[in-house]
Amino acid sequence: MKPLIVIVLALAVGYISYEYVYPPLADAMKFTKHVPKVEEPKPEVVVAPPPKPKPAPKKEPVVVMAEPKPEPKPEMKPEEPKPEMPKVPEPPPVDPNAFVAPVFPPVDELTQNWAVVPKGFFNTPKQVTIKKDLEIKMQMGKATAASTFKSGAKVFVMGQEGPNLVVGASAGSPMRGQVAMDDTDFKEVFSAAYEQVKVVQTENARKAHEYRLAAAERQKNSPAGAGGGGGGSSNDKPVKDADGTYPMLLASMKAGEVTEIKPDNIKSWGDPAQEKIDGTEYWTVNVKYETQTMFGKFETEAQARIKNGRVAKWVYTGSGEVVP
Template sequence: MKPLIVIILAIAVGYVSYEYVYPPFSEAMKFTKHVPKVEPKKEIAVVPAPKPVVKPEPVVVIAPKPEPKPEMKPEPKPEMPKIPEPPPVDPNAFVAPVFPPVDELTQNWAAVPKGFFAKPKQVTMKKDLELKMQMGKATAATTFKAGAKIFVMGQEGPNLIVGASENSPMRGQVPMEDTDFKDVFIAAYEQVKITSTENARKAHEYKLAAAERAKNAPVAATKGGGGGSSNDKPVKDADGTYPLLVASMKAGEVTEVKPDNVKSWGDPAQEKIDGNDYWTVNVKYETQTMFGKFETEAQARIKNGKVEKWVYTGSGEVVP
């Protein structure tokens, strides 16, 4: 017990000394009273609590109605140049005959129409030619200088069959290109085309005039094709032919017009020609010429139930 009291008293004396005796003594002795070091307060960064994320309400965007687009009109196509309309066809207009070109007619000069050689044609040599001609078993040589005349009687492939004269019995061959044969042929063909076209024009004019005359002709009887009156109208058969005209052909009253080369039979018309009353019938037919077959027209003039004559409608000349 006693030691405990001693300890308590020692503690008390020590405390009083430290509190009341030590401060003046330490001040005198320049002692610094031990003051516990106060640590500065550390600032603690306070992280603000995250704001609650508010989900935005979905915004419904109403798209404006598209404005109607103007209808795109197709670009106008460029106007094509207007082709002038052909003038109206005159039913009474003359239509010229059409002739085949020379190359077609001659098959490029490989086959000249044989009718062209019916009468020997005279041509001019372009080159000197020593021509050996055969006369029976004998052979004769004749020289033709460039510019000399020679007669052509026919064709043999690319060569011409020639003779020294029109009636010479001697024959030889010469290349067509060594003569002016093509020029002679073309000139003759052009002349035939001109003549034929002119005849066709006259025939057309005659036909129009005949139609006009028929309007003023007296009313004719139609008793048949045979009687003895000039008013008897020729009768057309069921096949389109006229027995009276066919009989005239078969009797040899005309040789160029034959039933098998007639292409069309016209209608009968009553006309006054050279003071005579006739029934006339025009026929179109093919005739053989030196350039091949061409279509032409003839007219049968009927009087008193008989074909009096056949004439070309273009020229009025009698048909052989």
């Protein structure tokens, strides 16, 4: 029994020494405690199932497209003849000898919409009619008097002050008043007079044109080298300066033989021509100039008729009247 107890005690001492005494001694002596190796579990190999065979692709039915039948071509109808375009008549050739009428500005432009009536129109008093009853204050110097005018009464226009007319009871009355232009028939009176002047000016221009054509024809048919008759000679031909003027004509203007034509208002000088007029041979020179009228400046043509080395007369080529 004792040996068994001794064996049990020896095992107990050995176990306690190994668990509690040996570790610190082994650390001091750098011994390694034997630890039994633990085998790591081997990874399980999972065998993948074999892939399933892919199903064979379904064969789609082949659709055979039938070729489209060609559509029947429409029958071509014969083209209908297109209607001929009317021919535009060609303008007649321009006649170099045709008369060209002068162009006049319209009334509104001439009067600047009635704000500035040409002053020449008031050189002589013009009678107008009042359109409604008016009381007009007439004044002469410091004296003032009110006059009543019934619709339809006549007054005389002496001038313009803006939109108003300067009027008098008579052409020679020294009393002056003002009345609105639209309260009278002034615009109608002015327009009628302007139309009449346009007719006269156009007719004068036409006659002047005809005179020039006739003069050119006479010049063409005159004998070559013919001298001036009635005491004239070839020396009577007026001399033209380099600037286009004629000293003989300028001398006539300076001498006062014509007052309406001035060197400054001449627009063009014609060439000298030899003509027989009313049985008398002349050298003639036409000039175009601006003349002042009651409606402003208009272009006019006059002719200097030269005989025996001097200007015998100045006449309007249109009417043949003597130019003042």
